[in-house]
Amino acid sequence: MKQPTLVIGSVAFDDVETPFGKRNNALGGSAIYFSLSASYFTNVRIVGIAGSDYPQDAIDLLKNYEIDIDGLEIKEGKTFRWGGKYHEDINFRDTLYTDLNLFADFKPNIPDSYKETPIVFLGNIQPALQIDVLNNMKKPSFVALDTMNLWINTAKKDLLKVLQKIDLLLINDTELRELTGELNLLKGLQNLHSLGIKYVVIKKGEHGAYLSHQSNLFYVPAFPVLQPTDPTGAGDCFAGGMIGYLATCENFDFNSLKKALVYGAIMGSVCVEHFSIDGLLNINENEIKNRFQKLHDLVTI
Amino acid sequence: MKQPTLVIGSVAFDDVETPFGKRNNALGGSAIYFSLSASYFTNVRIVGIAGSDYPQDAIDLLKNYEIDIDGLEIKEGKTFRWGGKYHEDINFRDTLYTDLNLFADFKPNIPDSYKETPIVFLGNIQPALQIDVLNNMKKPSFVALDTMNLWINTAKKDLLKVLQKIDLLLINDTELRELTGELNLLKGLQNLHSLGIKYVVIKKGEHGAYLSHQSNLFYVPAFPVLQPTDPTGAGDCFAGGMIGYLATCENFDFNSLKKALVYGAIMGSVCVEHFSIDGLLNINENEIKNRFQKLHDLVTI
Numbered sequence: 001m002k003q004p005t006l007v008i009g010s011v012a013f014d015d016v017e018t019p020f021g022k023r024n025n026a027l028g029g030s031a032i033y034f035s036l037s038a039s040y041f042t043n044v045r046i047v048g049i050a051g052s053d054y055p056q057d058a059i060d061l062l063k064n065y066e067i068d069i070d071g072l073e074i075k076e077g078k079t080f081r082w083g084g085k086y087h088e089d090i091n092f093r094d095t096l097y098t099d100l101n102l103f104a105d106f107k108p109n110i111p112d113s114y115k116e117t118p119i120v121f122l123g124n125i126q127p128a129l130q131i132d133v134l135n136n137m138k139k140p141s142f143v144a145l146d147t148m149n150l151w152i153n154t155a156k157k158d159l160l161k162v163l164q165k166i167d168l169l170l171i172n173d174t175e176l177r178e179l180t181g182e183l184n185l186l187k188g189l190q191n192l193h194s195l196g197i198k199y200v201v202i203k204k205g206e207h208g209a210y211l212s213h214q215s216n217l218f219y220v221p222a223f224p225v226l227q228p229t230d231p232t233g234a235g236d237c238f239a240g241g242m243i244g245y246l247a248t249c250e251n252f253d254f255n256s257l258k259k260a261l262v263y264g265a266i267m268g269s270v271c272v273e274h275f276s277i278d279g280l281l282n283i284n285e286n287e288i289k290n291r292f293q294k295l296h297d298l299v300t301i
Numbered sequence: 302m303k304q305p306t307l308v309i310g311s312v313a314f315d316d317v318e319t320p321f322g323k324r325n326n327a328l329g330g331s332a333i334y335f336s337l338s339a340s341y342f343t344n345v346r347i348v349g350i351a352g353s354d355y356p357q358d359a360i361d362l363l364k365n366y367e368i369d370i371d372g373l374e375i376k377e378g379k380t381f382r383w384g385g386k387y388h389e390d391i392n393f394r395d396t397l398y399t400d401l402n403l404f405a406d407f408k409p410n411i412p413d414s415y416k417e418t419p420i421v422f423l424g425n426i427q428p429a430l431q432i433d434v435l436n437n438m439k440k441p442s443f444v445a446l447d448t449m450n451l452w453i454n455t456a457k458k459d460l461l462k463v464l465q466k467i468d469l470l471l472i473n474d475t476e477l478r479e480l481t482g483e484l485n486l487l488k489g490l491q492n493l494h495s496l497g498i499k500y501v502v503i504k505k506g507e508h509g510a511y512l513s514h515q516s517n518l519f520y521v522p523a524f525p526v527l528q529p530t531d532p533t534g535a536g537d538c539f540a541g542g543m544i545g546y547l548a549t550c551e552n553f554d555f556n557s558l559k560k561a562l563v564y565g566a567i568m569g570s571v572c573v574e575h576f577s578i579d580g581l582l583n584i585n586e587n588e589i590k591n592r593f594q595k596l597h598d599l600v601t602i
Contacts, residue, residue, distance in 0.1 A: 299521070
């Protein structure tokens, strides 16, 4: 079973420097990372915006991965651009600039052919737009959402509103603290469940990830990587692996979510091994299976 | 099978302040934490020094836990004292003072009745003293060692010498970086194995712990704690749980070490839930079993 999966998010050029090298004009953006990652599991439909500077090669690449681009608006103007520099300890980075360009006034337009998509991933955009997208969908069976500190701090009311409508929230440990005011992971999770959110995933980067459902907790370590080269997009690839796998599941019970979390960790590791989207282009299904087994063995007592 | 286990380390009074309260003159020190933790699994023999200010109650307490105190020297003078204050994020602390007192000139004296102890834990003291203790033992079957950044920076030659003679090194992730110069966990571990160390445990506090043996890697998350109250001694309790369990094993293969690591994580969690040694006094074997099952379930896909 491969249930189609819709993603809304950014389409970007990234200028990235890490201790292992430099890349300019690299393909990036949450919707691109998510789509390529999820494409190993299911058929992805992308909603986003790019400028007239976006290369045809990139569009052809998405098509090669059977990603539906009917919802990818190409408009006169410049594509979103982000620049960042990672520290020697690659877990830390400085944002050098964020040029929103066309993304600043992005109003998502959901093609009719997308409106019955059963699985929806609301990438990290303004909560008001996330609500808008959801209002345009016809009863999706599973909705996941990513957000960031900017929206927690500037649009909390809208964010809390959209959180009522989703099945799964994916955030990192810092965002959990900002969103709930709780330093303690378990207390923060309790707080989110009390808002009515069924499943919560807390991404902790190299320290793995938690999946929480009421009193059930599951943990997956990060897949150990010998040379993490560029962490940009790892969180989106994590989400892509997780939601992509879920789209192949008959139901969305805790056991399905657990396996999905492991695929998330795997696709995150694939991402960080290379610059930009290169890791996602070099992987194959055998290597994904192989990493699943390795993660299983890593924690099996 | 309960193989006797020798520990050498500090015996201390701690003055501790955390966001959850304050304790003065609390019983502490690596040898005390280790002994009480390991006592749930095996018979512990302690080597250490305390002053004439050390209370009889504390000595009686150790006896109640069947800890052999023949090697606990009580000398005229003051016991080692440490003061620390934890931040709101309890993973961080400031040391307020360290009064070594009698511990400054401690020369471990191994009683004859201890010399054939099969399991040895060399707690965090000068590497030269660790070597000295080992030279006094008659062919122990398993030797584990803890150390700290102070010895990595000031006594590396002696440290590298004693590392040749042990079976298991327990350090934290910062110490791994300082000892090997490698930022990457896997590379740091490879480096340590190339020195001839068979097993390495990397403690990452709330982020769990790794066990490494050549190309085998095993990971255990921290046991999730709703209210960590005082992390002082958690690393020593981790070591106590791990080595204490190993002392019940027929052999020291990777499978035994894996289970031992899980017991380490459990006893670490027991420690942080209460001030000083209180958590260790409140636990029982059923709760330890219960936590083993919970940690198993937490990671089982």
